[in-house]
Amino acid sequence: MTVRIGIIGTGAIGRDHARRIEQVLAGGKIVALTDVNRESAEAVRADIAPDAEIFQTGEELIASPLVDAVLVTSWGASHEQYVLAAIAAGKPCFCEKPLATTADGARRIVDAEVAHGRRLVQVGFMRRYDAGYIALKEAVTSRTGAPIMVHAAHRNPTVPQHYLTPMAIHDTLIHEIDVFRWLLDDDYVSARVIFPRRAARSHGKLRDPQVVLLETAKGVVIDVEIFVNCHYGYDIQCEVVGEDGIARLPEPMAVQMRLNASLQNPILTDWKDRFIASYDVELQDFLKAAAQGTATGPTCWDGYVAAITSDACVTAQEREGEAVAITLPSRPALYS
Numbered sequence: 001m002t003v004r005i006g007i008i009g010t011g012a013i014g015r016d017h018a019r020r021i022e023q024v025l026a027g028g029k030i031v032a033l034t035d036v037n038r039e040s041a042e043a044v045r046a047d048i049a050p051d052a053e054i055f056q057t058g059e060e061l062i063a064s065p066l067v068d069a070v071l072v073t074s075w076g077a078s079h080e081q082y083v084l085a086a087i088a089a090g091k092p093c094f095c096e097k098p099l100a101t102t103a104d105g106a107r108r109i110v111d112a113e114v115a116h117g118r119r120l121v122q123v124g125f126m127r128r129y130d131a132g133y134i135a136l137k138e139a140v141t142s143r144t145g146a147p148i149m150v151h152a153a154h155r156n157p158t159v160p161q162h163y164l165t166p167m168a169i170h171d172t173l174i175h176e177i178d179v180f181r182w183l184l185d186d187d188y189v190s191a192r193v194i195f196p197r198r199a200a201r202s203h204g205k206l207r208d209p210q211v212v213l214l215e216t217a218k219g220v221v222i223d224v225e226i227f228v229n230c231h232y233g234y235d236i237q238c239e240v241v242g243e244d245g246i247a248r249l250p251e252p253m254a255v256q257m258r259l260n261a262s263l264q265n266p267i268l269t270d271w272k273d274r275f276i277a278s279y280d281v282e283l284q285d286f287l288k289a290a291a292q293g294t295a296t297g298p299t300c301w302d303g304y305v306a307a308i309t310s311d312a313c314v315t316a317q318e319r320e321g322e323a324v325a326i327t328l329p330s331r332p333a334l335y336s
């Protein structure tokens with residue numbers, strides 16, 4: 001079966017996902033597009049999906065009988081309304097992170113899916129599909145002994161002017177928040193944030209870099225450096241310290257050069273390239289499940305826990321240095 005896909009939001013990642021569905025993956029076809037900026041949807045139709053119909057609104061696209069399943073790749077603040085509409089229509093929905101921009105919003109989605117009684121939503125936490133993280137999880141499960149600490153870094157070369165201090169959590173750290181729960185099979189109990197001096201390239205409304213300290217229920221302490229004006233590249237680092245040894249996330253494959261009396265390893269500069277294979281695998285998974293009218297992979301519960309944890313981290317930013325407690329409600333059986 002070919003799953004007929006509608007995409008809501010045809011900016012950077014919406015366009016990239018359209019490309020992979022039309023040109024890389026099997027089992028999907030883009031039949032519908034919408035964007036508040038109609039020209040963007042028209043450009044994606046012209047470049048990638050010539051047969052797609054352009055809809056005025058996301059709600060009309062979701063309701064259309066042309067569409068079997070939906071990709072929500074618009075700005076975070078609009079995700080909740082579209083995911084709820086997809087659940088109400090009983091259509092499988094892939095939602096880019098964040099599932100919702102507030103924990104209450106994410107809870108409404110959890111409740112709607114639970115009331116529906118079957119999984120329909122996959123959240124775009126693509127790192128769980130990354131070959132490096134999968135190998136790291138295998139090493140942590142079978143070789144390092146029980147984890148004690150995690151040292152991590154999430155570095156972007158630059159960010160736009162509208163990227164403010166809380167976005168370092170909601171937009172950027174949220175990937176670590178999700179992937180470390182999965183990697184350690186654990187949940188968080190507290191968060192703390194420490195700010196070094198502001199980097200010279202950071203703009204006036206952004207405190208960059210920052211260090212987030214997360215503590216888990218099993219007592220693991222995780223430190224994550226978020227540095228979104230690091231300038232030199234897009235760099236994701238992770239090292240797990242266990243009872244018996246240490247496991248490191250592999251670097252992306254690259255040709256090492258010996259040139260001009262130096263050893264050189266290129267570093268990527270764009271998230272699209274760093275996680276290109278993971279996006280392919282997560283969306284192939286989505287298409288496979290959507291063909292059966294359901295969803296697999298990261299759940300609404302994962303999106304909800306990420307939202308609760310993000311909110312705690314933002315409070316921790318405001319109370320610099322203080323530990324902020326994280327408490328989770330009980331998990332519905334649908335997500336056990």
Ligand SMILES: NC(=O)C1=CN([C@@H]2O[C@H](COP(=O)(O)OP(=O)(O)OC[C@H]3O[C@@H](n4cnc5c(N)ncnc54)[C@H](O)[C@@H]3O)[C@@H](O)[C@H]2O)C=CC1
Nearest residue numbers: 009010011012013035036037073074075076078096097098
């Ligand atoms: N998994 C990952 O690594 C990544 C995830 N993302 C997530 O994907 C989402 C989109 O990010 P980008 O593509 O980078 O942003 P973008 O700004 O390039 O594209 C977003 C598009 O959505 C459209 N849009 C905004 N509100 C809309 C609405 N209510 N209805 C329809 N269209 C609407 C905008 O006009 C724009 O064309 C964000 O939630 C972001 O966090 C983005 C980059 C990487």
Ligand SMILES: O=C1[C@@H](O)[C@H](O)[C@@H](O)[C@H](O)[C@H]1O
Nearest residue numbers: 154156171172173175228271
């Ligand atoms: O999700 C992403 C962006 O939205 C975000 O702005 C970046 O910081 C992340 O590295 C990228 O993966």
